[in-house]
Amino acid sequence: MNVMNASPRRKELTRLAAQLFVQEGFDRTTVRMLAQEMGIKSGSLFHHFKDKQEILAAVIEEGTQNALAIAKRALDESPPSPEARLRAMARAHLETLFTDRNAHVVALFEWRRLDDSAKAHLSHLRDAYEALWVQVIEESLAAGLIHGDRFLITRFILGALNWTVRWYDPAGPRTPDDLAEELIAMIMPAR
Amino acid sequence: MNVMNASPRRKELTRLAAQLFVQEGFDRTTVRMLAQEMGIKSGSLFHHFKDKQEILAAVIEEGTQNALAIAKRALDESPPSPEARLRAMARAHLETLFTDRNAHVVALFEWRRLDDSAKAHLSHLRDAYEALWVQVIEESLAAGLIHGDRFLITRFILGALNWTVRWYDPAGPRTPDDLAEELIAMIMPAR
DNA sequence: TGTTTACACTAGCGCTTGCTTGGTTACTGT
DNA sequence: ACAGTAACCAAGCAAGCGCTAGTGTAAACA
Numbered sequence: 001m002n003v004m005n006a007s008p009r010r011k012e013l014t015r016l017a018a019q020l021f022v023q024e025g026f027d028r029t030t031v032r033m034l035a036q037e038m039g040i041k042s043g044s045l046f047h048h049f050k051d052k053q054e055i056l057a058a059v060i061e062e063g064t065q066n067a068l069a070i071a072k073r074a075l076d077e078s079p080p081s082p083e084a085r086l087r088a089m090a091r092a093h094l095e096t097l098f099t100d101r102n103a104h105v106v107a108l109f110e111w112r113r114l115d116d117s118a119k120a121h122l123s124h125l126r127d128a129y130e131a132l133w134v135q136v137i138e139e140s141l142a143a144g145l146i147h148g149d150r151f152l153i154t155r156f157i158l159g160a161l162n163w164t165v166r167w168y169d170p171a172g173p174r175t176p177d178d179l180a181e182e183l184i185a186m187i188m189p190a191r
Numbered sequence: 192m193n194v195m196n197a198s199p200r201r202k203e204l205t206r207l208a209a210q211l212f213v214q215e216g217f218d219r220t221t222v223r224m225l226a227q228e229m230g231i232k233s234g235s236l237f238h239h240f241k242d243k244q245e246i247l248a249a250v251i252e253e254g255t256q257n258a259l260a261i262a263k264r265a266l267d268e269s270p271p272s273p274e275a276r277l278r279a280m281a282r283a284h285l286e287t288l289f290t291d292r293n294a295h296v297v298a299l300f301e302w303r304r305l306d307d308s309a310k311a312h313l314s315h316l317r318d319a320y321e322a323l324w325v326q327v328i329e330e331s332l333a334a335g336l337i338h339g340d341r342f343l344i345t346r347f348i349l350g351a352l353n354w355t356v357r358w359y360d361p362a363g364p365r366t367p368d369d370l371a372e373e374l375i376a377m378i379m380p381a382r
Numbered sequence: 383t384g385t386t387t388a389c390a391c392t393a394g395c396g397c398t399t400g401c402t403t404g405g406t407t408a409c410t411g412t
Numbered sequence: 413a414c415a416g417t418a419a420c421c422a423a424g425c426a427a428g429c430g431c432t433a434g435t436g437t438a439a440a441c442a
Binding site: 148188 | 300346347351355357370373378379
């Protein structure tokens, strides 16, 4: 087997796997389907990945790392005001869903299929991403921009954003920025 | 096979199935697991249900019907003010998640596993439930209680509420009513 | 030039899956 | 007493599953 490196071939395979996992779900996606999508036979798959689990972990790792990178960059480029930073995070979240939708959806809805060791490894990445949100929300609370329970507000906002993958249509009239704008407006009292 | 009636035995089996579907997911729940949980052999299962799909449909139908009934009752018993009705809907939604969690979670996360005909049949129920939300939100908009895009606000609120199944712990310090209170406070400007 | 490495193939093993079949038991109304 | 019926069981089939073993080949490296 190839070592667990990030060969370009492996990256492409991961991208294709993400697409299939979204279409069919992890359990219903067979190694034969994955292989066919990749233009090889099912046996050859195990040259690139130790087992099916590892493909899932690779998909989720890439998606989360991507989301983290985009969010960090958005915060760096944002004006320092709490409101601007809040808006930047919401935009970044939805931008990820737009450009890297497959991996993100898999991360959200197939997380429980990971085995324990993969979960342990990847939950750090996830926590790092959530920590960005907690920080930005705390700044907004401190500035009196929003009010309420820090924990609940974080969950509600992330819930509203994550759920967008269930109904948002990129081909529709609304841009991701429209959504971000509306969400911020909804949670900020009187402006 | 038993006709598709609602025999008491079938109801109990549906309840147990919901629990397993939540624990393991639909695909990973085998008919043998279901049968064992029910204290019968796997073959006997097909006396009560035509196939595995039908079990899923039964679970989702019951869950949605329950949610609809609870929400309707909550609205009937609520004071007529838009704010009270909004709060009543949020409470009802979370109450459903608390008392009938399994069926609700299955409805949310295993919907795609339904075949087309079941989807067509059940989506009417789903739409009826969402219509209640749209109505209440429209009343709040008309009363100037909240502002913004009707469609987006509905989606954001339902997203935030649905996502609670991912983190809310009924054994924790917060009651469902606490959550409802906080959510309403979050989206209502200045009070 | 000879050796290694990356990548793919063929073939199939051992197991699990959803579901069927044919028969048995216990109860119910006539 | 007897037919009908709901509920179950034992046994197993056909298909599909993840994964392995052994081999071939072309390019890269020594």
